[in-house]
Amino acid sequence: MILVILDILSWICLLTGSFLGISGAVGLFRFPDFFTRIHASGVTDTMCTVLIIGGLMLQAESWQMVAKLLMILLLLTYTSPTSAHSLAKSAIRGGLRPTLGSGD
Amino acid sequence: MVLGLYNYWIVVLLMMTGFYIVIAHGNLIKKVVGLNIFQTSVIIMYVSMGKVRDGAPPILTDGVTLYSNPLPHVLMLTAIVVGVATTALALSLVIRINEAYGSVEEEDIHTQEQSS
Amino acid sequence: MVNLIDIVLMGLLLITAFAIVRMRDLFAIVMLFSIYSLASASFFVNLDAVDVALTEAAVGAGISTVLMLGTLAMTRRHEERRPRQPHLLPLFIVAVTGAVLIYGTLDMPHFADPAAPIHQHVVPRYIEQSGTEIGIPNIVASILASYRGFDTLGETAVVFTAGLGVLTLLGRFGRREELSDGRSMYHDMILRVIGKALVPLMLLFALYVQFHGELGPGGGFQAGVVAAAAFILYSIVFGWDRAQKIISPFALNIMMACGVSLYALVGVAGMLLGGEFLNYNVLGSYPAGGQHLGIFLVELGVGITVAAVMLSIYFDFAARLAVRKLEGE
Numbered sequence: 001m002i003l004v005i006l007d008i009l010s011w012i013c014l015l016t017g018s019f020l021g022i023s024g025a026v027g028l029f030r031f032p033d034f035f036t037r038i039h040a041s042g043v044t045d046t047m048c049t050v051l052i053i054g055g056l057m058l059q060a061e062s063w064q065m066v067a068k069l070l071m072i073l074l075l076l077t078y079t080s081p082t083s084a085h086s087l088a089k090s091a092i093r094g095g096l097r098p099t100l101g102s103g104d
Numbered sequence: 105m106v107l108g109l110y111n112y113w114i115v116v117l118l119m120m121t122g123f124y125i126v127i128a129h130g131n132l133i134k135k136v137v138g139l140n141i142f143q144t145s146v147i148i149m150y151v152s153m154g155k156v157r158d159g160a161p162p163i164l165t166d167g168v169t170l171y172s173n174p175l176p177h178v179l180m181l182t183a184i185v186v187g188v189a190t191t192a193l194a195l196s197l198v199i200r201i202n203e204a205y206g207s208v209e210e211e212d213i214h215t216q217e218q219s220s
Numbered sequence: 221m222v223n224l225i226d227i228v229l230m231g232l233l234l235i236t237a238f239a240i241v242r243m244r245d246l247f248a249i250v251m252l253f254s255i256y257s258l259a260s261a262s263f264f265v266n267l268d269a270v271d272v273a274l275t276e277a278a279v280g281a282g283i284s285t286v287l288m289l290g291t292l293a294m295t296r297r298h299e300e301r302r303p304r305q306p307h308l309l310p311l312f313i314v315a316v317t318g319a320v321l322i323y324g325t326l327d328m329p330h331f332a333d334p335a336a337p338i339h340q341h342v343v344p345r346y347i348e349q350s351g352t353e354i355g356i357p358n359i360v361a362s363i364l365a366s367y368r369g370f371d372t373l374g375e376t377a378v379v380f381t382a383g384l385g386v387l388t389l390l391g392r393f394g395r396r397e398e399l400s401d402g403r404s405m406y407h408d409m410i411l412r413v414i415g416k417a418l419v420p421l422m423l424l425f426a427l428y429v430q431f432h433g434e435l436g437p438g439g440g441f442q443a444g445v446v447a448a449a450a451f452i453l454y455s456i457v458f459g460w461d462r463a464q465k466i467i468s469p470f471a472l473n474i475m476m477a478c479g480v481s482l483y484a485l486v487g488v489a490g491m492l493l494g495g496e497f498l499n500y501n502v503l504g505s506y507p508a509g510g511q512h513l514g515i516f517l518v519e520l521g522v523g524i525t526v527a528a529v530m531l532s533i534y535f536d537f538a539a540r541l542a543v544r545k546l547e548g549e
Contacts, residue, residue, distance in 0.1 A: 075421075078414060078417065078418065079414070079418070082410060082411065082414045085410050085411075086408075086410075086411060089408060108330030108331055108333075109325055109326070109328065109330065109331065110331075111226075111230075111331045112325040112328060112331070113322055113325065114230050114233075114234065116318055116321045116322055116325065117234065117318070118233060118234065118237055119318075119321070120314045120315075120317065120318040120321075121234075121237040121238065121240075121241060122237070123314055123317065124241065124310055124311070124314045125240065125241055127310045127313065127314075128307050128310035128311075131246070133246055133249075133288070133291060133292065133295065134240075134246065134249060136288070137240060137249055137250070137253050137288070138240075140253060140280070140284065141237055141240065141253070141256065144256065144257065144260050144276070144280065147260075147272070147276070148233075148260055148263065148264075151264055151267050151269045151272055152267055152331060153328075153336070153338060154267075154269070154338070155267045155268055155269075155331070155332045156268075156332060156333075156334050156339065157332040157333070157334060159268060159334075160268065161268045161269070161270045161437075162268070162347070162358075162359040162360055163270075163357050163358050163359065163360075163435075163436060163437070164350075164351055164357040164358075164359060165357070170334070171347055171359070172267075172268035172269070173338060173339050173343050174343070174346065174347070174359045174360045174363055175338070175342070175343050175346070175363065176269075176338075177269045177271055177272050177360050178360055178363045178364045178368060180269070180272050181271060181272060181275055181360070181364060181439075181441065182371060182372070182375045184272070184275050184276055184279055184280070185275070185279065185375055185378075185379060185441050185526070186375060186378050186379075187279075188279045188280075188283055188284055189378055189379050189381075189382030189529075190382070191284055191287065191288075192287055192382055192386055192533045193382055193385050193386060193389075195287050195288065195290075195291045195537075196385070196386045196389040196390050196533075196536070196537075197389065198291055198295065199291055199294050199295065199389075199390065199537075199540060200389055200390070202294065202295045208295050
């Protein structure tokens with residue numbers, strides 16, 4: 001019984017994570033400006049990663065595998081937002097400015 | 105016939121893409137990238153020759169009887185490392201060519217060589 | 221027998237390769253090449269080649285991309301000129317070669333066929349006997365370091381020669397003191413903190429891959445590349461001059477030679493103890509123990525050389541860039 005619940009939970013996590021990943025990719029194409037695109041890919045960095053690795057953790061076969069997946073999650077949380085930040089900082093230093101809205 | 109060999113045909117397609125980049129484009133850095141694409145696709149072909157259906161990775165584990173072939177893996181490890189060595193040397197040559205001629209386009213270098 | 225992950229990954233490889241053909245922007249081409257390497261590394265995992273996947277991910281998506289970006293920074297061009305038209309002759313050559321290759325694959329056994337000829341001759345002996353003769357679980361490591369150890373010695377020598385070649389082409393003899401890299405990212409607090417936190421983790425991971433390479437995927441090459449990547453990260457964040465105070469190029473030159481010499485000395489020790497060159501059986505009191513010691517030392521030598529060579533190549537590129545900035549091009 002508990003295995004069925006874990007299975008269903010992990011399926012929900014994996015599917016939601018995949019949907020968020022796809023929406024991040026769509027945002028990468030459809031957003032107008034460089035900085036908004038980095039913002040869209042930030043969804044992939046954070047929620048998509050946490051949900052997919054969480055779903056995989058629920059399906060893991062031993063505690064060793066859960067610990068390894070946790071390490072991978074920590075590494076991805078360290079490095080992905082840092083690279084997005086570094087991209088934005090280099091763009092600012094290179095002279096790119098965000099396109100601002102008008103009025104409001 | 106088709107379904108059994110589609111893997112190799114796609115690898116041949118990748119090889120030919122890399123080959124086309126090397127011979128058709130004039131930019132030296134793009135040629136190096138094309139060479140790397142060619143080399144990686146050759147590695148894919150050898151490794152896919154070693155795969156055995158329902159086999160396990162070649163690490164001795166209790167309870168596993170059928171392993172994938174480890175010999176192509178060993179040879180391709182060597183190939184990858186030699187490939188990066190070649191790429192590093194090629195890129196340093198590109199840097200020196202750029203310093204000597206001021207450009208990395210094949211036509212510019214050819215024009216400068218012919219006029220001097 | 222169609223595997224969905226295979227189809228998706230191969231589609232990704234094809235799309236990336238075609239996009240590289242069509243693109244003009246060199247920076248985008250280098251990034252696409254990095255994606256191509258990573259997708260092929262995932263494809264290798266699907267083909268049960270875990271060692272090859274680790275090496276391809278570390279070397280292709282890591283070191284190659286860094287070196288290409290360094291070259292782009294120095295050649296100062298990120299747009300390629302419009303190619304001359306028409307391109308019929310290269311297309312014709314490519315089509316003919318492709319057709320000949322496909323005709324050649326028609327004789328090959330089907331994909332993943334267990335009865336293919338390459339599984340028949342020497343490989344069953346490796347798979348069945350390596351557990352008793354050598355005693356380490358990773359068959360790829362035992363073939364690489366022991367059964368085909370002479371090839372690996374040659375490969376380590378090739379890596380050493382490449383490091384030597386880049387040093388000759390790009391090395392700066394003298395004038396190292398006044399070069400300071402003003403382009404470091406020391407002023408950015410986030411990068412500094414994360415860089416400082418990641419470097420010891422990466423070195424720990426490199427040591428883990430090196431010494432665990434006999435029990436799981438790993439080994440000398442992957443460990444050397446990850447260790448070099450740790451120092452390259454430090455050098456990118458904190459500046460090239462500070463990194464050179466930690467590991468001086470002189471020490472790197474010595475380390476480059478030490479790794480290959482260690483490998484060759486293990487072989488000579490085998491000769492001095494009564495066996496042939498690179499015979500590990502005589503190194504210990506019982507053959508499997510001798511094999512363990514031999515493989516351990518040999519992989520250590522490979523790891524040291526690969527780490528030193530990769531780091532030395534990166535330092536050469538960075539020094540060349542710093543000199544060009546100093547001289548105002």
